[in-house]
Amino acid sequence: MRLTTTTALAGLLALGLGAAAGAQTTTLRIQNHQAPESTSGRMIADFVENVQRMSDGEIQIEMFYSSAVVASAETFDAAADGILDCDMTNGSYQTGKNPAFQFVADTMGGYDTPLQYQAWVNVGGGKELINELYSEYGMTFIGAHVGGQESLNSTKPIAGPEDLKDWKFRSPPGMESEIFAELGASPIVMDFTEIFTALETGIIDGADASSLAVNVGLGIYDIAKHTTYPGFHSMSSDQLACRTDVWESLPDAHKAIIESAEKVLAFDLMMATLVENGEALSALPEKGVTIYDWSAEDRAAFRTAAQTTWEEWAERTPETRKFVESHKAFIERIGLGD
Structure with missing residues (x-):
């Protein structure tokens, strides 16, 4: 079952933010570690499509699934080093750099629902704290997405x-x-x-x-x-994090489109996981x-x-x-x- 959020906001962004960006185009190479047919993989494909539609084609994303370019744990460094532009894997892969990365992605024994974790990220100071950490590595945290508790x-x-x-x-x-x-x-x-x-x-x-x-x-x-x-x-959360010089070079309208699409991805993934977990529970x-x-x-x-x-x-x-x-x-x- 495929769930997609289509709202008036997307249309407004497509008309308003896309036009405001002018003729400048953005191309991003992003790697994730999800299989394209998985729930997360399908939501990521929707993210790519939403970004392209909202920007009226001004933002093009080349998305690599299943860690096709480098190993999952190497994605963050590959983005920081310029092999990729953005990392859509998991912050906990980087605990060797600093144990704090563990608490970017998964507290374990902390939150009961993905919405509680998202609240910490977006209104509880989490995003700002993560960017304090990521700035040391030339990366900027954009947002997070997690469907729910793992089995x-x-x-x-x-x-x-x-x-x-x-x-x-x-x-x-x-x-x-x-x-x-x-x-x-x-x-x-x-x-x-x-x-x-x-x-x-x-x-x-x-x-x-x-x-x-x-x-x-x-x-x-x-x-x-x-x-x-x-x-x-x-309840391990994946992320969108981009190399800071790439992110800062984007027009504000392009940044807003990507940030909005990431939040839609997070919401869609929560809904899809809720429904598909229930379906799986019945079928297994x-x-x-x-x-x-x-x-x-x-x-x-x-x-x-x-x-x-x-x-x-x-x-x-x-x-x-x-x-x-x-x-x-x-x-x-x-x-x-x-």
Whole structure:
């Protein structure tokens, strides 16, 4: 099912902002790590189309899917170095630069919904804080998009924390590996694009890949017949970040179009994930997939482990401390605090 937001705003931007930009044209080379047929991949294709329509063709985007140019974790540097113009992968790939990057993309055990995270980004000071960090690397953060909580998938039962002992799974780099290792699992950091082959060959027992719907799109449940839902462990947000000199060279109208299209992408992805997760939930049992809804006690055990790790990470750099304190304050502000 394909969901697209078409609003009067898009038409107004196309007529007003596009005309205001004059004859200047913009061409951007952007890489994402999503498969084009996945939920996120289809929403990204809509983003490209929306930008082109709203700019009346003045902005052209060459979008590379599935990390076609460089490995996912290398996208940020490829944009900063001029191989690409923008990065549409995930900030947590850059935790080797500074642990603060973890808290750009995924607090783990923090927010319950994507809308809460988006509120932190857009009205809670998150965007400004992220750009303080990104400016050191010649990059500018434009916006974020995340559909919802991710679902673990596995070739063996994963009914609760006791099943994590010696469970080999694909983990993204960063804080998640430490949290799951503390709970007895054996995380293996590998590129997003390697998950399917690693499951197929038995290198891993399972994976933290994405939402239920995206996992279906990737074909993961053809192999892994166990999954968690609703998700609880991770809600990792992808980003749009561009090399600062490229971004600053754009006309203000072009910037506004891209920023608006990114927000539409974020909203569409939330809606699509909500609907498609529900559809997947209904269909998976027929495919022989067992679905595990962890108990409140098991979820609390994970959240406690995650937030304990927050504080350990906060001690690593002053920037990380700023992010942790920002998230804690905003979680309290919106009534999620204990």
